[in-house]
Amino acid sequence: MAMTGSNKAVAAQQNDPNSFAASVKDAAIAGLLVAVLGFFFIGIRTDIAPGGLDLKMRWGAWIISILVVFAGRLLLNLFVLRTDSPLTRKFADAMPSGTRFAGTGKWLMRALFAFALVLPFFFTTFFPGKDRQFIDLAILIMTYIMLGWGLNIVVGLAGLLDLGYVAFYAVGAYSFALLAQYLDIGFWFALPLAGILAACWGIVLGFPVLRLRGDYLAIVTLAFGEIIRVVLLNWYEFTNGPDGISGIPKPTFFGLELKRGEGGFADFFGIAYDPIQRFIFLYYIIFILALITNFVTMRLRRLPIGRAWEALREDEIACRSLGINTRNTKLTAFSIGAMFGGFAGSFFATRQGFISPESFTFLESAIILAIVVLGGLGSQVGVVIASVVMIGGIEMLRNLGFLQQVFGSGFDPVQYRMLIFGLAMVLIMVWKPRGLISTREPSVVLKEKKRIGADMVAQGEGH
Amino acid sequence: MDAATTMKNSDQSTPNWDRDPVLSVEHLTMRFGGLVAVGDLSFNVGRGDITALIGPNGAGKTTVFNCVTGFYKPTEGRIVMRHGPGRQQDDVETLTDSGQRWKTTGNGAVYLLERMPDHEISHKAKVARTFQNIRLFGGMTVLENLLVAQHNPLMVASGFSIGGILGLPSYKKAQQEAVDRAVYWLEHTNLVDRADDPAADLPYGAQRRLEIARAMCTKPQLLCLDEPAAGLNPRESAELNELLKYIRDEHKVSVLLIEHDMGVVMEISDHVIVLDYGVKISDGPAEFVKNDPKVIAAYLGVDDEAEIDMPEVREDLAKVTGDEPAKKASASKPASAAKKQGAAEKKSGSASKKTGATKTSAAKAAGAKASAAKATKPRTSKSSASKPATSKLAATTASSEKAAAPAAPKTVAAKPKTAAKPKAAAASKAAPAASEIKIANAGDYPGSQPHGTKKPRAGGANNLTRVKGIGPANEKKLNALGIWHFDQIAAWKKAEVQWVGSYLAFPGRIEREEWVKQAKVLAKGGETEFSKRVDKGQVATSVPGKRGAQPKKKTTAKGGKA
């Protein structure tokens, strides 16, 4: 009934949850909560002062935050949560529904692919001033796409929760860096070695732990990720510890270095040297690596091993009753996922030219896992969308200089990057718990291809 | 045993499951901590038969399945799967001694399933199974489910994925064959229209059929079905019967199924094995098992209940109380006794493996004679000298308790039903006349026999049915052991509890129901919750003091011991 916001609503009964009074009350509770939560953090700041710690009171900020939350919650109540005609419904009606969206997934994928193919030239043509920055961002996103696709094999297909995926990323990066440093091996030769080494580590780590179930597996993989990081950090003689390894060689184009002058790529082809060429080259390397990852994954899904992974995710006991060696099947998933992580790692090393254990913290694992889950487990397109949104999104925050004019010079949007990233993770998950693309495509079809709704698909161990 | 062996040899109608067993379960024991889920169980599954494993809830049927399919590792025992015809006894023995898991022989191969991991049992030994609570890959399509079942051959065809990634044509061909096989089974399970639907979308009955189709796609030699008819409506049930017969007849696949739906069991089974408390209590063709009083008793639980309307059972009980030695042979045998027997058989050569039912036809006559003798003897002659002879006869001719049991009632069936009780009373009176309470095969039960007196003390026996767990039947049995008073039960030690539990064929129940504790209270003249209800006449299975000849004794005893 109540036309919210109007006078009628105020007159409405007290017990109507959609009434204005109820909305205000709810908003007031939210405000009170913020008052409590923010008291020690927004209201007070401990600072190091001569002779110990000092307290700085910021009651203004505290009160503003309370008011902002109160107003925000009130507006949300009035227009979305506690109304008969939420605004979001209009948006939802305007947006294509989930199933139709899934149907267009194929076309979306093709469009994305075409765009990715010409991306560097798109930026050099249309954003000549900022092309380097954009291509760099595209490389970063593409790296995460590749990592997401690699982890998708383990988590999305085989249903094994791996919280230490970054370990294989680190193994790949350090393999290349150390091979280059000690044996003077180039990128193209080190790349497969790094992948194989990471796969071996996947088997070594996976062998003892893969019979653990669900969250136990998660915590042990997390522990392994941390162990590898700590070892890299402390094995000073070999890995140079926290100082990291620098001077990692750049990849060559069939033996041609992308450098200025004699014998370089530009010289050989007789074109003018431009530093952007190196970025474009790196972009295409990671693009091709990611494509290989995708191709292999899609192929594997249609092979018995891929179906066995998915069957394993659905019901391990039934798998065993059908003669599937579950341990080996899990190990293949783990090691193939690790291999792609290793490839991505050695690409990361060559791109940066410098690596240190700081790049391989648990946060990286969490981000990669978040990309996989937010995109929709098992969905290759989902990973792409989630990578673009999450990684592209937080990098975009670096460019919001105009906000400083709004909030004053003390405001640094970069500081808020991770805060917003975390909030986005929570919000997207609450909004779409199954991820953005949640339907599953069958791997084999008799007559008619029907997509399978997410509510049918199991999510792996311990569900 | 000799008698049994000769009988077997002379018997031309050895059933298929002993001549040509595809699966032999031998002395299988499975313990979970202290709980014995399956105790020394042996049976054979005939090649090309539909064999049903039945029994009340908690009888250990699914545990047997899980042992056979490798999900549990049995505590003891041997499980042999034979691909070739016949018993292949020599190959099995050499394989057992060799420590290998399987052995290829001239005609097929033999497998020792208890040594193999679960996936190998399906892959190598060709044993497929379904699950009690359906385990499909719900998020995968029906067709995908059936392709997963063909994982191992497809893995080989795909060159362990390498050839598959490269897109070799040989894999495509193999995949097409796999799809064809899947479609074949979908057609026979009426699921072909739903091939592209997710399995979780199917109705319940279709899911059950899909699980069978999936199991068949592994090309099994033995198909183990765990309650395939559970939750099906009558029409679906009939279709299932047809499907199983088709699988047996057209694909020559042996079927072992657990089922509660007796309609299904009786209609399609060639061979039925009945379990209760992890022990086999009957084994034979469906017709035989259906009429086996032990089976009826296990299902209806007459052992300790007064409502004995089945004349056979009633008279069987009468016989039991009347003659202790005979009871030994007819009581459903506890694990330990069976084990001993099994050990003895092993010595006499494993070729003469006991399966109970082997000797049934032959033993029936002998058993009938024996039990007729047993049934009459105590009443006609009170001489204890004749007893050992009787029991010996019972033991040799009717080593399988089932043999004696169904036959015995018939010999005494002429007796009017109402006569059962007075007769029992007379029998219990007769017992004390013997010089001492002695059970001929007391040593067959673990623990020690409790001390019994020939007669109740002055003042009469206590009403033992006031103890929760003791019904009139058990009271009679206890009286026959010389147990008349609560304080006698109260004095039982662990060994005695074990012995009596085993003797009464329900090991563990005395501890569970705390007879000793109850008896202690009652012996002091106290009351338990249960005894109060008994005295008020609220317990149908106990005698409050108004039924039969017993009350007179009871009323005097009620106040406590004299």
Place this chain on the structure above:
Amino acid sequence: MEYFVQQLINGLTLGSIYGLIAIGYTMVYGIIGMINFAHGDVFMIGAFIALAMFLILTTVLGFAFLPVVLLIVLIVAMFFTSAWGWTVERLAYRPLRGSFRLAPLITAIGMSIVLQNFVQITQGARVKPLPPQIQGGITLMEGSATGIVVQLSYMQIIIILTTVALMAGFTLLITRTPLGRAQRACEQDRKMAALLGINVDRTISLTFVMGAALAAVAGLMFVLLYGVIDFYIGFLAGVKAFTAAVLGGIGSLPGAMLGGLLIGLIEVFWSGYFSVEYKDVAAFSILAIVLIFLPSGLLGQPEVEKV
């Protein structure tokens, strides 16, 4: 010998802190079957609140009597941290109740990132040092040959006693009160508990509140014992505490405490006898080894595979 005893005392102290955090993990895991990744950061929040409250009382209001100050700090920290625990549950986990397993795990990780960065922004990234407030202790023994003095500091006594008291109170709460009963019922079967009239949402919220309150105690102890906190302490402490919970058998309260003590001892002894750098490796390796050979932890209920 003296060195060993000293390390033992230090290990038990550290273990007590881990144990208190681990209880929060184990309770939440027991009741909703998820790893509350943000719990380590709730501990960090608790430490910050305790620090700020301590400073308010001592520098702004000028209280000097330490026991009273500590008691007030403890109560305030428990209350405010509980509010944080409640909010985290309400925002990130309750909307996903009944959803599939990975969603709350991701929101938990997201919440952890949010809390860390929130504190970093509002309180600054720099380490906050607090000079030791409780000094002195009891000398237990003195090695004549080695010259090492084994000291049981008052701080350590307070930590161990508080932990023991809290554990005792907590065990009573879980085993004796209707709340504990409701909690155990929800652990067994949430749907059935709801059908029997238990307010499941409230019970789960209270579980988070209790976990957060214990984490606040651990936070206060951490501030007083180490005197150095920053926004990042929650992660490692959280991972260690979760390791402790898993080691002890997740879902088991005594297991969490035992696991905490073990992890504390392993860390301290490894640092004392082998190398400080690899103490985390030691703790994690022990976890992996225990799980491989004892998949349900030391005191956990072994999971029977239902076929």
